[in-house]
Amino acid sequence: MTSTLQLLLTVVTIVSAQQELLTYEDHPCIRECVDGAPPMTCEYNFTLEYYHVLSKACFTCPFNITDCNRPHCVAADGVRRPIITVNRMLPGPALHVCLNDMVVVNVDNRMEGSESTSIHWHGVFQKGSQHHDGVPMITQCPIPPSSSFQYRFKAANRGTMYWHSHSGLQRNDGVFGALIIREPKSRDPSSSLYEHDLREHTLVVHDWLTRTSTTRYTELLYVGAFTSKVTMLINGRGAYQDFINPNTNETVYTPYSVFRVQKDTRYRFRVISSAFLKCPIQISVDDHQVTMIASDGVPFNPVVVSSFNVFPGERYDFVLDADQVVGNYWIRARGMIDCEGDKARQVAILRYDSAPETEPSAPTDYDSAVRIGKLLNPLNDKGSPDRMPVSLLNATLADPVDLKEKPDKKFYLTVDFNKVNNHHFHHELYYPMSATEKDLPSPQANNINNKEPSAPLLTQYNDVPQELFCTPENTRNCSNRYCECINVLKVDLDDTVEIILIDEGSFTSTNHPFHLHGYNFRVVAMDKINSSTTLQEVMKLDTDGLISRNLVTPIAKDTVTIPNGGYTVVRFKANNPGFWLFHCHVTFHSLLGMGVVIQTGEVSHMPLPPKRFPMCGSWQYSGESDGDLTFCNSGRRRGSSLTVIILCISMWLYYCIPVHRDSTNGQIFQLL
Numbered sequence: 001m002t003s004t005l006q007l008l009l010t011v012v013t014i015v016s017a018q019q020e021l022l023t024y025e026d027h028p029c030i031r032e033c034v035d036g037a038p039p040m041t042c043e044y045n046f047t048l049e050y051y052h053v054l055s056k057a058c059f060t061c062p063f064n065i066t067d068c069n070r071p072h073c074v075a076a077d078g079v080r081r082p083i084i085t086v087n088r089m090l091p092g093p094a095l096h097v098c099l100n101d102m103v104v105v106n107v108d109n110r111m112e113g114s115e116s117t118s119i120h121w122h123g124v125f126q127k128g129s130q131h132h133d134g135v136p137m138i139t140q141c142p143i144p145p146s147s148s149f150q151y152r153f154k155a156a157n158r159g160t161m162y163w164h165s166h167s168g169l170q171r172n173d174g175v176f177g178a179l180i181i182r183e184p185k186s187r188d189p190s191s192s193l194y195e196h197d198l199r200e201h202t203l204v205v206h207d208w209l210t211r212t213s214t215t216r217y218t219e220l221l222y223v224g225a226f227t228s229k230v231t232m233l234i235n236g237r238g239a240y241q242d243f244i245n246p247n248t249n250e251t252v253y254t255p256y257s258v259f260r261v262q263k264d265t266r267y268r269f270r271v272i273s274s275a276f277l278k279c280p281i282q283i284s285v286d287d288h289q290v291t292m293i294a295s296d297g298v299p300f301n302p303v304v305v306s307s308f309n310v311f312p313g314e315r316y317d318f319v320l321d322a323d324q325v326v327g328n329y330w331i332r333a334r335g336m337i338d339c340e341g342d343k344a345r346q347v348a349i350l351r352y353d354s355a356p357e358t359e360p361s362a363p364t365d366y367d368s369a370v371r372i373g374k375l376l377n378p379l380n381d382k383g384s385p386d387r388m389p390v391s392l393l394n395a396t397l398a399d400p401v402d403l404k405e406k407p408d409k410k411f412y413l414t415v416d417f418n419k420v421n422n423h424h425f426h427h428e429l430y431y432p433m434s435a436t437e438k439d440l441p442s443p444q445a446n447n448i449n450n451k452e453p454s455a456p457l458l459t460q461y462n463d464v465p466q467e468l469f470c471t472p473e474n475t476r477n478c479s480n481r482y483c484e485c486i487n488v489l490k491v492d493l494d495d496t497v498e499i500i501l502i503d504e505g506s507f508t509s510t511n512h513p514f515h516l517h518g519y520n521f522r523v524v525a526m527d528k529i530n531s532s533t534t535l536q537e538v539m540k541l542d543t544d545g546l547i548s549r550n551l552v553t554p555i556a557k558d559t560v561t562i563p564n565g566g567y568t569v570v571r572f573k574a575n576n577p578g579f580w581l582f583h584c585h586v587t588f589h590s591l592l593g594m595g596v597v598i599q600t601g602e603v604s605h606m607p608l609p610p611k612r613f614p615m616c617g618s619w620q621y622s623g624e625s626d627g628d629l630t631f632c633n634s635g636r637r638r639g640s641s642l643t644v645i646i647l648c649i650s651m652w653l654y655y656c657i658p659v660h661r662d663s664t665n666g667q668i669f670q671l672l
Contacts, residue, residue, distance in 0.1 A: 030199060033098035035184045042097045043104040048117055048165075048175060051085040054078070062254045063245050074174075077231050077346075078241030078254040079210045083174040084111070084165075090236035091204045091274070092163075092177035099158045099183045105151045109143045116142035116167060119151060121179060122313065123161035123297050123558055125518055129153035130458060130578040131609050133517055135166050138579050138597065139458045141616035142167055149614070157520075158183040159297020160270040160315040162204070172213035172276040172587055178202045180270065181297070189396045190268075190293040193302060194319045197268040201259060204272045205310065205333045206233045207279040207344060210240075217588060221425040224438030230277065230339050232346035234331070239347075239364075256359070257348040259331065261322040268293075269320055275312040276587035277338035278510055280379050280561075282309050283316075284371045285350060286329040286362055290318040292376055296520060296557040301394045306373030309336075311513035313559040313585035314377075326352040328360040334369035336379055337511060345369050380509060380564040382528040390560065391526035391568075394553040402522055402573045403551040407498035409491045409574075411472065414535050415514075415562065415584065415594060417441035417507035420482040422449070424592075441507050442482065442592065443584065446472070449484040449593025450583070455617030457486075457579040457597065459609045463617045484593060489582075493601040495574040498524075499582075500542065505532035505565035512589065514568075515559040518580035518600070521570035522554040528566035538567050559585060577601040 029042035054061065057072035068075045072088040086092030097103060109117050120134035132153045136142035143149040158181045165175035180202060185191040209216055211228035219226050231240045239253035261267055269290075273281055284290075284307035292303045294317035302319075310316055328351050335344040343366035349359065362368065378387040421428050422442040433439045442449055448470060455463040470478075470485035491497050499521075503512055509531065525547050529537065541547050549569060562568045583595025 027096070029098070029101060030096045031098065033182045033184050035186055037098070039098065039100040039102065041102045041104060042095070044093060044095060044106070046086045046092065046105055046107045046119070047088075047110055048084060048086055048107065048170075049088075049110040050114075051083050051088055051174070052080065053083060054080050057088070062243055062252050065255055068255050074236065075254040076236060077208060077233060077238045078243065079231070081210065082212055084170050085174050086177065089177075090174050090233075091206075092175065094178040094180070094199065094202060095163070096178075096180045096182070096199045097155050099155060099181055101155045101181075103151070103153055103155050106148060107143060107151065108148045109145050112145050114145055115170070116144050117165055117170060117175070118142050118149075118167045119163055119175075120166035120517075121151070121153065121161065121163050122515070123157070123159065123315070123520075124153060124155070124179070124181075125157050125520075125576060126153055126578075127156065127518075127576045128607070130518070130576070130607055131613060133578075133580075135517065135581050137453045137456050138581055140456055141614045155181045157181065157297060158187075159294060160202075160272060160317055161297060162272045162274065162315065164274060168591070169213040169217060169276075169587060171274065172209070176204070176206070176274040178204055178270075178272055189299050190302065190317075190319070193291060193293065194266040194268045196265065201267055202235075202270045202272070203257075203259075203283075203331070203348070204235055204274055205281050205283070205346070206236075206274045207231075207277050207281075207335060207339055208233045213276070213587075217591075220588060221440060224440065230279070230335070230342040230344040232281070232333055232335055232339065232344045234333055234346050234348040237348075258351050259348060260351050260353065261320070262353045263322050263326055266319055266321045268317060270315065270317050271310055272315045273310040273312055275335075277312075278586050279335045279337060279339040279344070280309045280311050280511060281339075282307050282332075282334045282336070282369065282371070282375075284332050284334075284369065285320060286332070286360065287324050288320055288329065288350075289373075290320055292316060292318050295390065295393075295555065296559055298520060298556040299396045300555045301396060303376060303388065303393065304374070305376045305388070307371040308376035309379055310377070311511065311559065311561045311585070313513055313515045314557075316377075320350075322352060324352075327355050328352070328358060330360050330362055330364065332364075332369040334366065377561070379511060379561075380528060380566075382563070382566075383526075389526050389563075390555060390557065391523050391550065393555045395522075395555045402496055402571050403524070403554070404496055405551070407571065408495040410498045410500070411489055412500045412502065412535060412539060413445055413489075413596065414447070414502045414504055415443075415445050415512050416504040417510075418444050418447060419507075422482050422592075443512075443589040443594040445487065445594050445596055447478040447483065448487045449482070450487040450595045450597070451484040451593065453486050455615075457599075458606055459613060460615060460617055461603050461606075487596045488599050489596050490599045491574045493574060493577055493605060496571065497574050497598075498569065498571050500538065500547075501560075501562045501568045501570065502533065502535055502538050503562040503564050503566060504534055509564050511561060511564060512584045512586065512594065513559055513561045514582060514595075515585045516570075516572070516580065516582045516598075518576045518578055518598075519572045519574075520556045520558040521560075521572040522556055523560055523568065524549040524551060524554045524571050525569035526560075526563065526567070528563035530565050532565045533567075574598075574600045577605040577607065579606075
C-alpha cells in the first residue's frame, strides 16, 4: 500500500511539473500575430528562489541524457553550484506575445529571509506604465523576500526583448529569460526573407561562472584575484564539466542545446546576450552565412555576414538559409575580454531534419570559433568593409523628428576607470590605492559614481534629500577625488536629446555597452580615435565639425557599445516622462556606479503611481506616534486613495479634538 501511494505521489508530481511547463510552452498567447486581431491579456507567474545545478530533480543526468530533460532539472554546464531561478528553469520562462498585448507577471519572491528583487523588461519603453520598468529605487521599491509584486504593461513596441533581475547580482546567477513581441508579418519589412519565425529558435547566450557571482564580485573588490572560472551557456546548456560513467568508463558531458531546421527552408533566429561580465560574444554557424535583419527589436536593411558580435544587453535577429548538406553543424559562441582568459566558449547544434542524432565532427575549442569574412559589430575597432560597426547600418524607416540638425539638449558623457580612492574597496589610511599592487580603479561616468537613491525617484522624489543629487552644472570638483551622487541629466518633454558617449580608455582596453531605459535611440556616429582619448579631444573634433553624423537613416537601438579610445553619438526624442536609467550593462560596472539617471520633464509631469503602490525609504526616529500626523502631512501619499484620506481625518479627530473617555465602558464623548 505504501509503495503504491509513493508511486501515485511521484506520478502526480511529474504531471504537475509538466503542466507547469506547459503554462509557458503552450500558453494561449503563443499564436500567429494577425492584422486586426484583438490583443490578449497574457498572465504569467514567476517564482524566484535559490536553487542548484544538477539538483535531485536531475536523477542520473548526465549519465542518462533523458534525465537532463526532466522538469526542474537545471543541468547547465555540469558544474554543481548554487543558482537563482525563476520557476526552477534556466533561462527562466520565455514570454512570446503579440504587439499591443497586455503582459501581466506576478513575481513571488521566495528567497526567504534574504534578498529583495525586481524584474526589468529590457527594451520595453513602458510609456504609460513607467512604474513597471523594474529598477529598484528609481521606478519602484524592491520586492522584499516572502512578498509578491504584479507587473502590468502593454507590449507596445515590437521585437526581440528580454527580462532580467535588476537587483544586485541576480541576473548573473540565473534570473533572466526571453521576451519576444511579434507583429503581423505584413508589418515586418524583412518578412519576405524567411518562411518561419519559431519560438524555439531563440538563443539566449550568457557568460557563466564555476562559482557564484557574489564570490567573483567580492574577490574583484577586495582581493584582486579570482578563484572562479568563466564558462558560457546557450539557452542554459552546454558542456564544460566532464563526468566518468562508472559502468562504461566513458567520459560524458551535460547536453547541448539543439535547434532543428528543414533543408532548403529559411528561418528567423533571435539572439539575446544576457552576459554580465566584460564579455562581447562572437556568434557564427559552421558552413553558413547569416543575413542580419534587426537589432534591439528594430529592423534595418539586411546585411550578409560570416559572424557578428553581441554585447551585454544587445539582441540581434538573423535569417538562416538551411541550404547545406543534411547534417549537424555547430552554432558557436566565443567570448572576449573577461571571457578570453579562460577561453570561454560554448556550442549548440544546428540539426537538419533526417540528420543522425549525433554531434558534429568539427572541433569545439576556442580558436576554432574564430571566423574570417564579414563581421558585424566589431569590438573596439575603427571599422572597415569587413568589420562593420552598427553606425554603418541603415534603418528601414527614418525618423526626422529625432534627427534635426541641432538637438535641443546635448551632453558629453565620459566613461572610464579612474584611479581615485573609492572608500568602498580602498581605505585612505590602511590600504589606499598607492599602497597596493592590486588597485581597483572606479568605473565612472563623468568622474562620478552614480549613487542609488534612498527612495524611488518616480514615486517618492520629495523623500530623497536634495544634497544627494548632482548635475552637469554641479559636479562638486569630482575630477580629483572620489564622488558619488545621484547623477542626473535633466531634459524637457519632447526635447531632441543628443549624448556623445566617450570611452577615454586611459586605464585599459575594455568595453562599455550602454543601455537606455524608456527609449531607444538613433546611433548617428561612432568611431575609434586611438588607444585612448580625452573629453577635450572629442569636444574639439565636434566643434571643428569633424564628427560626421548620419541624420538620414541611422539605426535605432537601446544598447550600444562605445569603442575604447573613441566615441558613440546617440539621439532620441524625450517623449516619455519619467526617471530613466542610462548605464553600462556590465553588471559590476553598473553596481559600482557607471551610469546616469535621465529625468524627462518636471516632477509634476511624472505619472501618478497605481493605487496602493509600495513605498520605502530611509526613516529616522522623531518621537512617539501620539499627536504626530506626519503620515498625513508628509506629501508621500501623492494620489492617496479615499481610504487613506478617511484614515487621516480620523487620526486628526482622534488626536486634535478634545475628548473625554468614559473609564467604565471606553466610550468617547466630545467636550463641547
